[in-house]
Amino acid sequence: MAEALFGSFGQSAGGLSLMDPPAEQPKKLRVAAYVRVSSLLDEQEGSFDNQKTHYTQLIRSTPGWKMVDIYTDQGRSGTSMAKRPGFNRMIRHAYEKKIDIILCKSVSRFARNVLDAINTIRELTELGVRIIFDKENIDTGDMASEFILTMLSATAQEESRSISENINWALEKRYERGEPVFVRKLGYQKNEQKEWIIIEEEAQIVREAFEEALNGKTPAQIAKQFIKKRYKKINGRTDWTSTTVRLMLLNRDYTGDVICQKYYTESYLSHKRVANNGERNQYFIENHHEPIVSRETFEAVQRELERRKKPNKNKKVNRYPLSSRIQCGKCGGNLHRFICKGVVRWRCENNVRSKELCTMGSIKEEVIREAMQDAFLERYRMARFMYDMDRMKKDLTRAVAARDFSYNRLRLDLEQILLEENIALINANGSEADSTDEKLEELASKRASVEKELKIREDWWELLDQDFAFREEANTKLKELDAVRDPSKQLQKELQNISFLRAWVVRVKAITPMSFCMHWIDDKETIVDLRKE
Numbered sequence: 001m002a003e004a005l006f007g008s009f010g011q012s013a014g015g016l017s018l019m020d021p022p023a024e025q026p027k028k029l030r031v032a033a034y035v036r037v038s039s040l041l042d043e044q045e046g047s048f049d050n051q052k053t054h055y056t057q058l059i060r061s062t063p064g065w066k067m068v069d070i071y072t073d074q075g076r077s078g079t080s081m082a083k084r085p086g087f088n089r090m091i092r093h094a095y096e097k098k099i100d101i102i103l104c105k106s107v108s109r110f111a112r113n114v115l116d117a118i119n120t121i122r123e124l125t126e127l128g129v130r131i132i133f134d135k136e137n138i139d140t141g142d143m144a145s146e147f148i149l150t151m152l153s154a155t156a157q158e159e160s161r162s163i164s165e166n167i168n169w170a171l172e173k174r175y176e177r178g179e180p181v182f183v184r185k186l187g188y189q190k191n192e193q194k195e196w197i198i199i200e201e202e203a204q205i206v207r208e209a210f211e212e213a214l215n216g217k218t219p220a221q222i223a224k225q226f227i228k229k230r231y232k233k234i235n236g237r238t239d240w241t242s243t244t245v246r247l248m249l250l251n252r253d254y255t256g257d258v259i260c261q262k263y264y265t266e267s268y269l270s271h272k273r274v275a276n277n278g279e280r281n282q283y284f285i286e287n288h289h290e291p292i293v294s295r296e297t298f299e300a301v302q303r304e305l306e307r308r309k310k311p312n313k314n315k316k317v318n319r320y321p322l323s324s325r326i327q328c329g330k331c332g333g334n335l336h337r338f339i340c341k342g343v344v345r346w347r348c349e350n351n352v353r354s355k356e357l358c359t360m361g362s363i364k365e366e367v368i369r370e371a372m373q374d375a376f377l378e379r380y381r382m383a384r385f386m387y388d389m390d391r392m393k394k395d396l397t398r399a400v401a402a403r404d405f406s407y408n409r410l411r412l413d414l415e416q417i418l419l420e421e422n423i424a425l426i427n428a429n430g431s432e433a434d435s436t437d438e439k440l441e442e443l444a445s446k447r448a449s450v451e452k453e454l455k456i457r458e459d460w461w462e463l464l465d466q467d468f469a470f471r472e473e474a475n476t477k478l479k480e481l482d483a484v485r486d487p488s489k490q491l492q493k494e495l496q497n498i499s500f501l502r503a504w505v506v507r508v509k510a511i512t513p514m515s516f517c518m519h520w521i522d523d524k525e526t527i528v529d530l531r532k533e
Helices: 002-010 042-061 085-095 114-126 147-176 200-214 219-228 242-249 295-308 349-353 365-380 389-426 430-466 468-482 487-494
Strands: 029-037 065-074 101-104 130-133 188-190 196-198 258-260 263-265 273-275 283-285 326-328 335-340 343-348 381-383 505-512 515-520 525-529
Touching (some): 042 389, 147 283, 219 349, 365 389, 389 468
Parallel strands (some): 101 130, 326 505
Antiparallel strands (some): 258 283, 505 515, 515 525
């Protein structure tokens, strides 16, 4: 009887004994969502926010699921994956084994290019990542074949093609009726009757540009003159460039005539705009609106620009470890690299345009590297020839984890506020209408603050993602140093390399040509002033 009682108590239906180790809890599935809208229109802005909120709440509230991230691309087309940073970051994280499931609203939100969609889904499936499409109710983990998905992807691509053709057809009909598309330009605005009318204050700037060009001044010289006179562009800024002036001088709209379809989109898949050299119809609408300059003046300026035109060498744009990462402390502009008498220097883009915009002098790249080294040594050197290499490695590996923690904290704050807003609305009644309105206003203000912080942080996180290759290379170097006899000595050689330092230094702010602020991967800063040494 005792044995029977013990047996009954000591064994479960599954046959487990009290002496057996406790069963392991199943691991939570790591779930992400991909959200994309192809334009920044108000309607799609709402859809964008709604999708993010929906997937955040869904993942958080589903037992057995763990939030990874909400990967987003706003104002990005689905027909090309090259220009979707959020999508590409998600794929990289899938390869890093950080994701088990990806949620997406529909196949068309994922991609409208059949080949890209199928190839990417195959890659993810091989990595063990499932994709769940809400609209079509498809789970790639349950699919026995790719036929349905292929058909849906093809339908999405055909939809893109059809939309593109409809837009082109509508534009052609507009042009045939003599109705050009109005794009805001200096000197003109459109009234309620859809007529192009002159803004005289702006038109004077346009006339001056044409007059100065006829007098022999280059677009760059005219731009500097306009900066000095504090003339405003249509965006209200005064940072004129030679390109801005040249485009103005090339614009036939200022004569009162309009040429429609000077450019066209080569393919609905590539979205590449190319010059129309007879491949499509062009429409010339004469005397469409009141001119700002005469046709004779315009043609004379075109001849002058053509005379000064330099041959196009199709110069390749080079990228360097510090490209787009040095910020001017005086005006906030980016510093650009150039070589003068064999010396590499960095100069503020606004200072290049005019000293009226920025007074920051040029900085030798050697000086920037020295400042990065000093900041690095201040952060990681323990003694004269000893470095905290463990901390260096941890900082590299924790960079993304810290970013994820910061993101999740903000997302949780946002979820809490949304929950409080919903509760306030549900509990509202007539007698407490005023207090409810005050509560909702307070919560709306908090929500706007968190959303603003999220947008600011997303820019920083994108910089971290772009630096992935630098961190990987530095990690490899540090592992190699573990195997050498004197790692500190070898490390000193690596510190001569800006690419190595860039693994930890995300951004450099040039306060003066000799003082800098280093912004690290953990979002901390170090001020370095070389004048004190």
